[in-house]
Amino acid sequence: MLKQTSSHVFHRHCHSDHPIAASGQGCYITDQNGKQYLDGSGGAAVSCLGHGDPDVSHAMKAQIDQISFAHTGFFTSEPAEQLADLLIQHAPGNLDRVYLASGGSEAVEAALKLARQYFIEIDQPQRSHVIARRQSYHGNTLGALATGGNQWRRQPFLPLLVEVSHIAPCYAYRDQRNEETEVEYGLRVANELEQEILTLGVDKVMAFVAEPIVGATMGAVTAVEGYFKRIRKICDQYGVLLILDEVMCGMGRSGQLFACERDQIAPDLLCMAKGLGAGYQPIGAMLASDEIHQAVAQGSGFFQHGHTYMGHPVACAAALAVTRKILDQHLLKQVRQRGNYLHNSLVERFGNHPNVGDIRGQGLFRGIELVADRSSKSPLSPVLGTAGKIKKEAFAAGLICYPMAGTIDGVQGDHILLAPPFIISETQIDELVDKLSQSINEVLGQ
Numbered sequence: 001m002l003k004q005t006s007s008h009v010f011h012r013h014c015h016s017d018h019p020i021a022a023s024g025q026g027c028y029i030t031d032q033n034g035k036q037y038l039d040g041s042g043g044a045a046v047s048c049l050g051h052g053d054p055d056v057s058h059a060m061k062a063q064i065d066q067i068s069f070a071h072t073g074f075f076t077s078e079p080a081e082q083l084a085d086l087l088i089q090h091a092p093g094n095l096d097r098v099y100l101a102s103g104g105s106e107a108v109e110a111a112l113k114l115a116r117q118y119f120i121e122i123d124q125p126q127r128s129h130v131i132a133r134r135q136s137y138h139g140n141t142l143g144a145l146a147t148g149g150n151q152w153r154r155q156p157f158l159p160l161l162v163e164v165s166h167i168a169p170c171y172a173y174r175d176q177r178n179e180e181t182e183v184e185y186g187l188r189v190a191n192e193l194e195q196e197i198l199t200l201g202v203d204k205v206m207a208f209v210a211e212p213i214v215g216a217t218m219g220a221v222t223a224v225e226g227y228f229k230r231i232r233k234i235c236d237q238y239g240v241l242l243i244l245d246e247v248m249c250g251m252g253r254s255g256q257l258f259a260c261e262r263d264q265i266a267p268d269l270l271c272m273a274k275g276l277g278a279g280y281q282p283i284g285a286m287l288a289s290d291e292i293h294q295a296v297a298q299g300s301g302f303f304q305h306g307h308t309y310m311g312h313p314v315a316c317a318a319a320l321a322v323t324r325k326i327l328d329q330h331l332l333k334q335v336r337q338r339g340n341y342l343h344n345s346l347v348e349r350f351g352n353h354p355n356v357g358d359i360r361g362q363g364l365f366r367g368i369e370l371v372a373d374r375s376s377k378s379p380l381s382p383v384l385g386t387a388g389k390i391k392k393e394a395f396a397a398g399l400i401c402y403p404m405a406g407t408i409d410g411v412q413g414d415h416i417l418l419a420p421p422f423i424i425s426e427t428q429i430d431e432l433v434d435k436l437s438q439s440i441n442e443v444l445g446q
Contacts, residue, residue: 024051027421027428029400037395038420040432041402045215045248045365045419048275049322056280056321063317072311079316086323087287090257093266096290099303100283100311104247104273105139107284108209111243111269112143113305115207118241118292121299127206130162131196131240133169135410137217138209138245138271147209150217151410165200167192169214170223173358173369174377174408186227194234207241207269208234212259215248218407219367219415220360228263241268241292247284248365251275252326253419255336255363262362268292278322281315331422339363341426342418345433355380355444364422369407370414370440379412387414389443399435416440 011018019031027050028036039047049056063079070077084098099114101107112130119127132138134149145154146161149169154161168175168189176185197205208231214221235242244267249259253275256262260270269292273284296303309315326332343359343366350356350368357371370386372378380386387403394401407413420432 026050027424037398037400038428038431039400040418040420041400042419042421043279045253046274046279048252048422049278049325050421050423055325056318059317059321060314063314068314070313077313077316079313079320080311083316083320091287092258092261094289095270095287097288097293099286101285102282102307102309103284105141105144106307107271107273107286108139108144108245109141110286110305111271114288114303115241117304118295119206121295126203129200129205130207130209131165131167131193131205132209134166135169135217136211152406165196167196170227171221172224182224183226186224187230190227190230193231197238202238205240207243209243209245211245211249212263213249213254213362213365216404219369219417220365222362228265232265243267243269245271247271247273252332252335253363253365255332255339257332277315277319281318283315283319335363335422338424342366342429345429349433349437364420366418368416379408380414382411386443390416390439393442394435394439397435397439399432401436
């Protein structure tokens with residue numbers, strides 16, 4: 001039996017002592033000692049179908065028996081073609097082409113590079129600036145990291161990052177003024193995009209990047225009504241591409257296949273991953289509008305970008321099986337129903353908890369913001385390490401959840417993100433809430 005002390009794996013944390021995951025079935029992972037863990041966050045909002053799904057497993061095995069790899073510099077594959085057709089069939093707006101990558105960071109990198117190449121193709125090479133939002137997360141490769149607005153993640157690598165402007169997020173719980181309606185607040189923060197475009201130069205900005213529902217960095221923060229419609233209008237007015245990052249919140253996680261459907265808008269470029277492969281294979285995708293694709297097709301004729309494992313046939317076969325299952329078995333409706341049950345259970349358990357300031361999210365993508373005082377919304381002291389302690393306590397209790405620190409500004413604030421599999425039952429949601437409550441109270445002394 002392998003022990004961490006003898007491991008040659010370069011783990012995320014050099015002094016980690018994680019158990020070995022031995023098996024997974026449904027909403028549970030079992031370690032090598034036989035202990036079960038309820039996967040209340042789907043890892044990192046990945047395992048939307050849970051573990052051990054026989055249909056996905058069968059699709060992968062069948063593809064391996066046919067052909068496991070064919071480089072996209074020479075071939076396409078049937079599962080890649082079918083996956084792209086299915087995604088575009090259900091995609092919003094004028095999205096028409098699918099660029100297949102190996103994960104979310106790769107998808108975001110591809111979107112940034114395609115946005116730049118698009119403006120070269122249409123003879124606007126002066127456009128190179130990207131605008132994003134503070135407290136966002138768009139991946140860990142250098143371009144994606146530069147675009148993201150999480151200061152803690154960015155800080156060690158600042159000398160390597162290109163300059164990106166960051167405007168305010170749409171974070172009504174913290175930033176809406178008492179005299180403002182939600183709509184007024186949304187328009188105020190959306191108009192920061194216009195001001196930044198004017199500051200940088202109306203012909204200098206190529207793209208605005210945002211998560212429709214902010215995931216890991218802020219904990220399932222949804223925009224207020226009207227915010228993204230105003231963002232879309234500003235982008236159209238100034239010829240700026242809108243890139244939506246649905247890596248975490250997409251693929252049905254919000255109760256819609258594409259999270260931006262809630263806001264009744266469509267982007268020019270859309271990034272997805274995580275739930276696309278449901279953890280069965282590493283895969284991500286960038287969806288591009290017909291206009292962008294045509295600019296490249298009628299210009300240079302090729303996208304100057306690529307990765308060895310893009311469009312991997314086995315990964316595409318897995319993603320195709322996942323997507324078909326979500327659609328054919330009406331799991332989007334189940335996400336909405338189970339999401340309502342989870343939200344109501346969280347409100348019932350934590351709605352009057354002295355250290356719970358906000359319960360938010362959509363579908364099976366829910367966040368709890370922890371505070372020192374509910375009335376003032378004052379955050380817990382960062383030195384307490386509350387998020388880390390809750391993660392450890394919950395894990396010991398047999399619950400995998402996703403607590404994070406730095407919710408407000410990268411330093412202050414704590415939240416817990418929940419993103420269980422779409423197949424979770426109401427009984428399992430009860431178990432999740434019970435174990436989470438036990439863990440929070442243990443750490444905060446309630």
